[in-house]
Amino acid sequence: MFKVKHLIILVFVAAIGMAGCKSRFEKLRASNDVAKKYKEGIRLYNSRNFSKALILFEDLSQKYRGREQAEGLNFYYANTLYKLQDYTTARYQFKSFADTYPASKDAEEARYMAAYCYYLESPVFSLDQENTYKAIDALQLFINLYPTSERATAAAKYIAILRGKLEDKVFENAKMYLTTGPSNADNYRAAVIALKNAQRDYPDIKYAEEMDFLMIKSQYMYAKNSIPVRQEDRYNEATDLYNEFTEKYPKSIFINDAKQLKTDIDAGIALNKQEMAIFAADQAKYMEMLKRTGKIKDTTKVNNTTDIKNK
Numbered sequence: 218m219f220k221v222k223h224l225i226i227l228v229f230v231a232a233i234g235m236a237g238c239k240s241r242f243e244k245l246r247a248s249n250d251v252a253k254k255y256k257e258g259i260r261l262y263n264s265r266n267f268s269k270a271l272i273l274f275e276d277l278s279q280k281y282r283g284r285e286q287a288e289g290l291n292f293y294y295a296n297t298l299y300k301l302q303d304y305t306t307a308r309y310q311f312k313s314f315a316d317t318y319p320a321s322k323d324a325e326e327a328r329y330m331a332a333y334c335y336y337l338e339s340p341v342f343s344l345d346q347e348n349t350y351k352a353i354d355a356l357q358l359f360i361n362l363y364p365t366s367e368r369a370t371a372a373a374k375y376i377a378i379l380r381g382k383l384e385d386k387v388f389e390n391a392k393m394y395l396t397t398g399p400s401n402a403d404n405y406r407a408a409v410i411a412l413k414n415a416q417r418d419y420p421d422i423k424y425a426e427e428m429d430f431l432m433i434k435s436q437y438m439y440a441k442n443s444i445p446v447r448q449e450d451r452y453n454e455a456t457d458l459y460n461e462f463t464e465k466y467p468k469s470i471f472i473n474d475a476k477q478l479k480t481d482i483d484a485g486i487a488l489n490k491q492e493m494a495i496f497a498a499d500q501a502k503y504m505e506m507l508k509r510t511g512k513i514k515d516t517t518k519v520n521n522t523t524d525i526k527n528k
Contacts, residue, residue, distance in 0.1 A: 246272060251280050255290065262293060267300045288314075292323050299330065308334035329368045332356045336375045342385040349379050381423070387415040388424045395435050398442075405439035408432075430471040433458045433478050441485055445496065448489040455482050 245254055258273035274294040281287040295310035311331035315324050335352035356372040356379075363369055394408035412428045412435065422428070436458055440451030459479045466472065 242269060246276060251277060255281075255286065259293065262297060262300075265300075267297050271297045271301060288318050288321055288323075291317070292321075292327065295327065295330070299334065304334040304337050308338070325363055325366060325368070328359050328362065329366075329372065332359050332372065333375070336379065339379055339382065342382045342389070346383060346386060349382055353379050380419070384415075384419050384422045384424065387411075387419065388422070388428065391415055391428070392431065395431060395438075398435070398438055402439065402442035405435045405442065408435035409439065426466050426469055427471065429458070429462045429465065430469070430475055433462055433475055437478050437482055437485070440482075445489060445492050449486055449493075452482050452486045452489070 245257055248254065254273050255277055258270050258277065261267075261270035261273065271294075274290060274297055277290055278294060281290045291310065291314050295307055295314055298307035298310055308331050311327045311334065314321070315327040315331065318324055318327075321327075332352065332355035335348055335355050339349040339352050340346070353376055356376050359366075359372050360369045360376075391408055391411035394404045394411055398405040398408065409432050412432050416422060416425060416428060433455055436451065436455035440448050440455055443451050456479070459475060459482065462469070462475055463472065469475070
């Protein structure tokens with residue numbers, strides 16, 4: 218019985234102690250002692266109690282506006298938001314600090330952190346990349362402003378990572394046209410265009426070799442699914458892409474697959490020539506029959522109409 222009562226008393230005392238601690242913080246927060254509140258905010262920040270530090274810094278932000286201490290407060294405020302992983306608000310506060318206090322000893326770090334917060338908000342490559350582009354611009358601006366800074370090296374590294382993410386996105390988007398080709402043959406042509414555009418926009422793209430191979434495959438599939446009168450020219454375009462690929466990458470990991478495609482291209486051209494020869498022979502017989510039966514005298518008009526339909 219005594220032990221139970223003793224335990225209850227200990228719990229009660231502990232609860233009072235916790236309530237007392239809380240009440241002291243709330244009392245300080247409600248007070249007008251800005252100096253003490255600022256000092257406590259820094260102490261809480263240094264002890265990694267960022268949530269409570271943020272409460273005090275937010276209370277002080279209006280009261281310190283225009284005062285000498287505002288510079289330090291605003292930098293602590295931005296860093297606290299960053300520590301709490303509120304990167305959107307932290308980014309805004311860091312940029313605001315750098316714009317407001319360009320001569321501050323912390324201006325360089327603030328400008329860098331604003332750009333870095335954009336970097337942290339860059340999503341996976343499959344999502345919209347607006348923040349990725351903004352991060353690249355912000356990091357590049359930092360490099361332009363502080364080219365000799367040690368942070369410029371880190372900024373360049375992050376730009377490379379972000380550009381790699383953009384390369385991943387354009388590569389996957391281009392491949393998407395190829396995978397959806399069976400449902401719409403025009404997507405094979407779209408794949409070729411998308412792959413070429415990606416290499417134009419990213420000349421050093423890490424997927425260049427595979428993209429060149431996929432262009433051959435896409436062009437071959439486009440030719441194969443074209444109307445007969447267009448096939449030979451489109452097969453020849455695939456042959457040109459094959460020749461460029463083998464010259465550029467003679468030891469490519471895709472070389473055997475590329476050679477198989479070339480075999481298929483040649484077979485497609487041969488088959489198309491046979492089909493076009495049969496078509497031409499059938500057309501000649503048909504024209505001769507029309508002429509013989511007197512249904513038409515001028516076969517030139519018929520031939521011109523047929524040519525137009527085949528375009």
